Amino acid sequence: MNISTIAKLANVSTATVSRYLNNGYVSEEKRQKIAEVIARTGYTPSSSAQTLRTGRNNLIGVIVPKISSESIGRMVDGITEIVNHSSYQVLLANTGNDTERELEYLKIFRTNNVDGVIFIGTLMSKKHLAIMRSYKKPIVLLSQQESGVSCVYFDDYGAAEKATDCLIRSGCKRIAHLGVTLRDKAAGRARRGGFMDTLLKNQIPVHEQLIVECEGFSTPDGQAAMQKLLDRGETFDGVFCATDTLAFGAMDCLRQAGISVPDQVCVSAVGNNRMSAIYHPHLTSVNLCHRTGGMEAGAILMEMIQNHVELIQNAQMQCQLFERESTNRTV
Template sequence: MNISEIAKMAGVSRAAVSRYLNNGYLSNEKREIIAKVIAETGYMPSSQAQTLRTKRTKIIGVIIPKIDSDSISQIVSGISEVLSASGYQMLLANTENQPEKELDYINTFRQNMVDGIILLGTSLDDAKLKNIQELDIPVVILGQFVSAPSCIYHDDYHAAVCMTEQLIKKGYHNIGYIGVSKNDTAVGVLRQQGFLDTMRAHHLAVPEDMVITGSFYMENGYEHAPLLLERHPELDAILCATDTVALGVIKYLNEQGILIPTQIAVAGFGDSRVSSILQPSLTTIHFYYHECGVEGTKMLLEKLQNPEIPNKSIKLGFELILNDSI
């Protein structure tokens, strides 16, 4: 079933049918007859042929490091919400935490498949950013600050400052830190920097070996908590770069019968759904993940409408969720 057949059945030209589909110049008479034929046949125009002419796919490529993560699935949910409201489709690419795959996907997408790209950034080196800027389609980066394309990011640094101050205020002075890879500027570098700067500002020592770096998974906390405690028996709190890591720490402490927060306080970042259900509930930072997805997508769609719009970067705030784990 193609446009020519519809045209023949309706006794009009292909152009007329195309005009019908695109609200072009057409008499009501023809409009009606074409509508009838289309309703009868259930004809749907081929999006490939349309794209070939119009150069628009109405598909947005979304690149994420992993899908089964609380924060990421919230962002994706926001993206999907806006896209589907605007008649766009979402092509989702999962790098499975291999940042080098990001470029692969960008190149696949570039192959005329998508109108724009949303990248949930992990490690963004200069080479990658240069590559991104050379694309002829709009790109929005989520979760990391970059000067080049537009981006929406969280105030990771001050969130860490806020959390650290809170810990200090509560009387914890020997605070260990379990972080994640420095390749991730937002989560790996800035949160740790916020922690260290605040400790220094309060004249509290943080020996080098009281800071540990690991993966984004629970195992990071589960395996490194004992290491920290062994090295520093005086430890009274552990701050983790993500809630997921904090969950690992909590699992270990529970297994060992170490009381939270009496013996060791624990805090995380991300306000994962379970933080309030844990016993004790986990003190954490709420970031606006869903909003991040929503706003980022709106930004991309605006760029699509008007490519002349200059790059913007939006910093989203945070909220301290004061629970019982500190």
């Protein structure tokens, strides 16, 4: 069964059937005839034939660093809502935080049969940027901001400001920071910058010995970083953590050491993980609007594909502080 057969059964030309299948103009009388034949025969258009006619596969490549991350899951959820609504499907590539695998997938999607790509970036390198800037098809960078490519990014600096300011309003005077590598411009560099600048604006000293760079983003990484501070005998009354998962680990370590949160040490973080309102004590955290960011990235990509928009676009998401028990103490 092909469009020639459909055309004969409907007593119309193959060109008319082709226009019908591609949403072109067809008179109502002929449209009804074609629809009746298709319904009777159960005909479905060949995806490869549609690709030849339209030049599109209706596939979007999405490269993610870690599928198990809640923030990544929210971004992907936002992307798929927009993309699916536009009758496109998502081809997901999970790199497992492997930089070489990220580069490999960027190269694969550059030449493979996808109509566009969304790359959720973390540790950006010159190689990443060179590949993205060489794309002849639409590509959007999500979660990082770089020049020469369309980007949707989060207010990591502002989130750190809000989380740190909350600690100061809770009466904290000597505040530690559990961060991540500064090679990560968003979660590492921007959040540490927001933390340090907020202390200085409030005339609170920045103690370098109270800043610990965690090995990763996990709860055990937060536990290990907090243990380093305790083993060194450092004193502090507040802790700003770059992510919620680091904060959970830090609070667990403090609890095991017999240190009460928030009575002795207040804790704030960035991410607003679902566990933030469940973990005890409930964690004060800043929501970066990851799902909204995913939707924005999906919308920009769809506009680039469907309307042939080549203009580089940038969008920053807003953030919101949720104050909970971990900073709620009497000053």
